Amino acid sequence: MYKSVVKPLLFNLDAERAHHLVFDNLKRAARLPGAGALLRGLYDYQHPSLAREVFGLKFPNPVGLAAGFDKNAVLTDELATLGFGFVEIGTVTPRPQPGNPQPRLFRLPQDAALINRMGFNNDGAAAVAARLAGRHNRQLIIGGNIGKNKDTPNERAADDYVAAFEALAEVVDYFVVNVSSPNTPGLRELQDKKPLINLLQQVQARNLARPTPRPLLLKIAPDLTDAQLDDILEIACETKLSGLVATNTTIGRTGLRTPTPTVAGYGAGGLSGRPLRARATEVIAYLHQKSRGALPIIGAGGIHSAQDALEKLAAGAVLVQLYTGFIYEGPGLVRQINRALARR
Template sequence: MYRSLAKPLLFRLDAERAHHLTLGALEAASRVPGWPVLARTVTAPQGTRLAQTVWGQTYASPVGLAAGLDKNGVAVPAFGALGFGFLEVGTVTPRPQPGNDRPRLFRLPEDDALINRMGFNNAGADALYGRLTALGTRPVPVWANIGKNKATANEDAIADYLTCVRVLQDVADAFVVNVSSPNTPGLRALQAAGDLEVLLRAVVAEVEAGRVRTLRHPPVLVKLAPDLHPDDFGASVQAALDAGAQGVIVSNTTLSRDGLTHPNREQAGGLSGRPLTTRSTALVRDAYRITRGRIPVVGVGGIFTAQDAYDKLRAGAHLVEVYSALIYRGPGLVRELNRGLGALLERDGAQSVADVVGVDA
């Protein structure tokens, strides 16, 4: 129904308007008593083949929702109902901010891609805390992707990240330190190994200090860009290890426009979707080799099919995330990925996801 009816209608609208319309519908669906739980009984993976325990948390599926789609955590029950194993909300900043001027979100249908220059538009950390607190029990782990406000200088950025940790530690199942969005001026400079290690050490220490107060110890992950030089990428991954981070997400959007055909390729911003499939899988493999599997890697970028997700698992990812493919394939994508991954694991004689992580690395 999505591909034949809803998608053609939504694609007649401005991309951001369609996004808000869809998110509003999911927010409304989240409030329907009993529906998210009932729907998840149909969409969630059956059996234990896709299940893992990572950082002491149970993930019924390795397929998660990437940050950016539900920035303010308004539709967590509905997204959980689609069959995801976890959800990443945000990017959230300490203070609310409107983001960049519109238009700032563009489709490239011929390329199965999106370009965005949203600029961390969100309602702020306090608002996210309120929404997640009001939910009570959540269907799946919910990660908080955290960033700095645009007006905050890089030399003061650590304070913004620590504020997000202090506000959200009660409700976040993991923190994702976002230093790789291309849409906040100067942000990517924080990926440099020296600066990154200082930032991550501070965030890890804040989580550890908050553990006494909250009795919660969410893992700290860092999200890196696909545009780093190989030597810089390796240094940043090593910096994450040295700082005590518990995971690496590979990768964020890219500034590359190689191979694109749609006229929107000229738009400024970060590119996501099909053009990143091969590049992000290669970076997952690199990260797995650098870390030697000592911390989990999360693979993001261009996952449209179960085979795409499986390739990232075999390259070294414990978990994977999708965003752009949801726009082009619709909500049924998650169930398709879960079923397809189960079939691929069964084909290869694997009893669980853990059996294939990194086998191609």
């Protein structure tokens, strides 16, 4: 039904408008008596063999929703009915910000891909924290993806990450430091070794001073070289990270079927979806082999089928996340992956 009816209707709308329409309708539908049970019956699939314990957290299944879909933690209760083992909200910045000018989200159907330059549009850490504090479903594991405000200079970036961490620490189960989005000017410069160590050390110092520290992860770009990935592993060890998220969107445009003039017309932004699948898997495999499996990896990038998810897990990921595949394939993809994992 999603592919034959819902998706064609949504894909006739502007991508960002369609996104908000889905949010509004899912919110309304969830208020109807019996709606939650109906959605669980259609999309939720749980089995004891799917459970995972990763960085001290017990996940009912290894399929999560990546950051960027529910930036403001508006739909966590509703998303829990669709079978996800965890949901990562954000990216959240200390202060609210509108993000980049629209249009800023584009579909590439020939490539089953998206280009986005959203620019960390979000309601700010205080508003998101208040929303999470009021959620009904307390069983769903929530990750908090944090970033810096656009107008904060890189020299003070650590202050923003610490502020976002402090605001969300009581309402999320784990944190992801996002320095790999291509849509905030200068942000990726924070992936360089010296500034990244400084940033992570400051966040981790606040984290470890808490009675119950949260697992702290780092989300990395797929465009890093092997030497840079080696640096990431050293940094992860030095700053006592709990794991990595591999990978974010790419600035590359190689091998797309969509005509070059069309892609160029969309302008800058991060590419996600099927074209990212192979490179994301390569990065996961490299990090897993180099770390000898000692560092848990959440695999993301180009998962559009159960086979894609199995590929990421075989490469060394312990959990996987959907975003673009969820938009193209629909909510049934979560169930398909979990059923395939249970059969395996």
